[in-house]
Amino acid sequence: MDPSKKMKILVVEDDKLFLWTLNHFLQKEGYEVCSALTGELAFDLAQHEAFDVVISDFHLPGLNGRDLIRRVKTLQPKAKTVLISAYQRDEVAQEDELTLNGYLNKPIELGTLRQLLLDLTMDG
Numbered sequence: 001m002d003p004s005k006k007m008k009i010l011v012v013e014d015d016k017l018f019l020w021t022l023n024h025f026l027q028k029e030g031y032e033v034c035s036a037l038t039g040e041l042a043f044d045l046a047q048h049e050a051f052d053v054v055i056s057d058f059h060l061p062g063l064n065g066r067d068l069i070r071r072v073k074t075l076q077p078k079a080k081t082v083l084i085s086a087y088q089r090d091e092v093a094q095e096d097e098l099t100l101n102g103y104l105n106k107p108i109e110l111g112t113l114r115q116l117l118l119d120l121t122m123d124g
Contacts, residue, residue, distance in 0.1 A: 007121065008032045008049075012042040012056035012068060013084075022055070025110050029117070039063030046072045051079050053101075053120060058085035073099055080120045084108060 009031050013019040019035055026033045034049065036042035039060045046054070054072050056065035063071075069081045082102035101123070102116045 006030060006032050007052040007117070008034070009053045009055060009117075010042060010045060010049075010051040010072075011035045012037075012039060012054070012060065012065060014038065014057060014060050022108075022113075025113070029114060031117070039065065039068035042068055043071050046075055046079075050076060053080045053082065053117065055082045055084065058083055058087060069099055080123075082116065082120075 009026055011019060011022050011026065011033060012035070013022060014037050016037070019037065023033050023035050034045055034051070036045055039056070040063050042054070042056065043063065051072075054069060056068050058065040060068070065083055065085070069083060072079060073081065080101040081099060082104060083100055084104045084106060086106040101120055104113060104116070
């Protein structure tokens with residue numbers, strides 16, 4: 001990713017307060033942010049807009065975060081992907097090691113998210 005370009009991030013989270021918190025934080029960090037409350041809405045967005053990073057909760061109503069990320073990667077193979085969950089990584093993401101660029105346990109430490117996004121920017 002070009003560090004001079006503002007990264008465009010899709011955030012998918014069904015908890016409205018947590019989604020607002022993530023959006024607010026990411027916007028203050030200088031990212032362009034789109035959000036969705038369901039996997040289906042997020043996939044619809046991904047069909048019409050390109051994203052540098054997709055951050056999704058695992059447990060969503062309907063299409064879960066893991067399946068959403070798989071679908072988005074078929075449309076946007078260069079998109080970086082981060083799964084977030086209250087579950088341990090090996091319970092939800094073990095078979096997705098090649099698809100995921102990051103995994104964060106809830107509750108998320110915003111400083112850890114900041115560092116992960118910086119690392120993804122450097123990875124290009």
